[in-house]
Amino acid sequence: EIVLTQSPGTLSLSPGERATLSCRASQSVSSSYLAWYQQKPGQAPRLLIYGASSRATGIPDRFSGSGSGTDFTLTISRLEPEDFAVYYCQQYGSSPWTFGQGTKLEIK
Amino acid sequence: QVQLVQSGAEVKKPGASVKVSCKASGYTFTGYYMHWVRQAPGQGLEWMGRINPNSGGTNYAQKFQGRVTMTRDTSISTAYMELSRLRSDDTAVYYCARDQGPYGGNDYWGQGTLVTVSS
Numbered sequence: 261e262i263v264l265t266q267s268p269g270t271l272s273l274s275p276g277e278r279a280t281l282s283c284r285a286s287q288s289v290s291s292s293y294l295a296w297y298q299q300k301p302g303q304a305p306r307l308l309i310y311g312a313s314s315r316a317t318g319i320p321d322r323f324s325g326s327g328s329g330t331d332f333t334l335t336i337s338r339l340e341p342e343d344f345a346v347y348y349c350q351q352y353g354s355s356p357w358t359f360g361q362g363t364k365l366e367i368k
Numbered sequence: 369q370v371q372l373v374q375s376g377a378e379v380k381k382p383g384a385s386v387k388v389s390c391k392a393s394g395y396t397f398t399g400y401y402m403h404w405v406r407q408a409p410g411q412g413l414e415w416m417g418r419i420n421p422n423s424g425g426t427n428y429a430q431k432f433q434g435r436v437t438m439t440r441d442t443s444i445s446t447a448y449m450e451l452s453r454l455r456s457d458d459t460a461v462y463y464c465a466r467d468q469g470p471y472g473g474n475d476y477w478g479q480g481t482l483v484t485v486s487s
Contacts, residue, residue, distance in 0.1 A: 261430075295473035297413075305413065305463075306477075314471065350415075
């Protein structure tokens with residue numbers, strides 16, 4: 261099973277700042293089958309990025325994904341108030357699909 | 369528009385079973401795998417498995433093997449997840465989520481179903 265480790269656990273930033281979230285895999289994620297999700301309290305997760313770097317439908321271009329192999333990054337270029345939430349990475353290259361433990365992005 | 373509508377909250381006793389439904393609309397149900405993901409209170413996301421609505425074939429996480437059964441009824445575009453021998457640590461919100469296909473990831477999610485296991 262591929263274990264995904266996200267860092268930091270909590271990230272405190274202000275609106276307008278740049279956020280960089282990390283996701284490290286215990287073994288290589290095949291074909292960059294890595295996704296990022298945003299989840300707000302009481303809501304289902306929302307797909308942001310798939311294939312490590314492709315934005316899902318309707319996702320603003322301030323969200324970008326990068327990386328390959330075992331190291332992946334989600335970058336939010338300029339934080340908007342609605343971006344403060346919990347973010348999860350997920351690998352779907354090998355079964356079982358697995359999620360990271362999440363990074364909470366909070367307002368500083 | 370694509371929608372996944374799940375059944376309502378459940379309260380079960382330890383040792384019982386629960387069956388959660390997920391009714392799909394707005395797309396061809398048999399064309400996309402359906403996944404089930406759960407989230408315990410205050411915790412992260414946990415993948416349980418997936419079903420191919422076309423063939424009925426399933427793929428379960430080893431943790432749930434022998435306790436989970438995923439089925440579907442194509443006549444009503446509905447997927448089901450049944451979890452047996454419930455324990456208190458099965459208390460969670462259970463989500464169905466559509467697999468968007470070759471590119472991967474889960475692009476549409478149900479609203480979630482809270483299952484509470486308590487004596």
